[in-house]
Amino acid sequence: xxxxxxxxxxxxxxxxxxxxxxxxxxxxxxxxxxxxxxxxxxxxxxxxxxxxxxxxxxxxxxxxxxxxxxxxxxxxxxxxxxxxxxxxxxxxxxxxxxxx
Numbered sequence: 326x327x328x329x330x331x332x333x334x335x336x337x338x339x340x341x342x343x344x345x346x347x348x349x350x351x352x353x354x355x356x357x358x359x360x361x362x363x364x365x366x367x368x369x370x371x372x373x374x375x376x377x378x379x380x381x382x383x384x385x386x387x388x389x390x391x392x393x394x395x396x397x398x399x400x401x402x403x404x405x406x407x408x409x410x411x412x413x414x415x416x417x418x419x420x421x422x423x424x425x
Contacts, residue, residue, distance in 0.1 A: 330417045338418035340384040342368040352417035366397035375409045
């Protein structure tokens, strides 16, 4: 069985990506459109629900939970635009070494 990262460490990587506007990779389970695996994304925000209904959360101020939504541009997707990921389903996250 693959090891799953600690939720706190995953949110650190995601928040760093949001703050710096940098592309990261997340390991996400299978969906109806994609197989399980690594996805390159540019995180934009974390919200309480899928847009447009969700309230935007502020890292360091608001408490994040596994049910919150990561809104990110999926760099690998053929469909442009922001995608929504349940942050608690992200199994791993890592920074990409692109200009720091």
